[in-house]
Amino acid sequence: MRHTAAKAFAAVAMTAALTAIAVPAMADPATGTVPATTDIVGSGSDTTQALLNQFSVDYNATVSGTPKLYSWDATGSTKITPKSGAAEIDRPNGSGAGIAALNAANSPFDYARSSRGPQTGDLPSNLFVAFGKDAVTWSAKSGGHAPTNLTTQNLYDIYSCAVNKTNWSNFGGTSGTIKPYLPQINSGTRAFFLKAIGNPVLGPCVVTGPQENEGTDTLLNDPDVIFPYSVGHWVGQANGHVTSVDDKGSLTLRSVNGVAPLTTAGTLNPTFANPIYGRVLYNVVREADWNDTGVKGTALRALFGSTGYLCTDAGKATTVSYGYLAPAACGSTIHI
Structure with missing residues (x-):
């Protein structure tokens, strides 16, 4: 370019x-x-x-x-x-x-x-x-089975549906079958997230469908779901920029490689907005x-x-x- x-x-x-x-x-x-x-x-x-x-x-x-x-x-x-x-x-x-x-x-x-x-x-x-x-991270339901942190390799394995890597207990979470979701095919967030985690060949456990950045989707109200999310959009929703569907719902943002997507003040963490996830x-x-x-x-x-x-x-x-x-x-x- x-x-x-x-x-x-x-x-x-x-x-x-x-x-x-x-x-x-x-x-x-x-x-x-x-x-x-x-x-x-x-x-x-x-x-x-x-x-x-x-x-x-x-x-x-x-x-x-x-x-x-x-x-x-x-x-x-x-x-x-x-x-x-x-x-x-x-x-x-x-x-x-x-x-x-x-x-x-x-x-x-x-x-x-x-x-x-x-x-x-x-x-x-x-x-x-x-x-x-902006930056993109993964989200999961508050109080669900997912851990607070995953590595890039973990994310690659999850979206590849790697053998013996399909339960949250494999990644330090509570036992539960992982349900990897992705936004619809034209989503820029989907394209960016998959590239960031290494462009895995998507396995049969991956479900495409929910509208990106809409944590209110009933499909995401599940303790085992993982879903990519715009950090900035989530912060905007937390600031009250919402509609009945454009809201974070019960989804919380999780860390990647030990780096939190949010600052202690609840803003987008500039350190997380690095060359990989920013x-x-x-x-x-x-x-x-x-x-x-x-x-x-x-x-x-x-x-x-x-x-x-x-x-x-x-x-x-x-x-x-x-x-x-x-x-x-x-x-x-x-x-x-």
């Missing part, structure tokens, strides 16, 4: 104090609101949808007319009409689906939320614009749009660029309040 701007995230710093204001997360454009053809509209990652919804509310309050910012949730109604004049389409769910929707012929989308970086199969015309830092958060755009000197390019850079709204002190404070780390290199870009 080649960098098109400053090297992203060489250092990560908390730039604002974490605020724990219990404000429900917004969802989709407001009922009855149809984004204009000139508005900046996106979809994709479940991990960053609540944060981008908040950005849309805050940013739109600062501008009159268009372009405004809108963000469609990963889940909800099956069909959506992204903006005025666009055809009705299936709602993109996950980073991969959001990027695919951005690249579709005559796409109405202007950006895709992505909790993963560029990977094989992405288009070289896609530009990944960084704005935050990840950059992006908004993906078409490079031609980004370089456009007209209305669209100007609006995209005013939102996502290094001097854009997401990278202002106010924008970084919002990122932190939703549980993530605000990076020094906000607005840096990368692609294949």
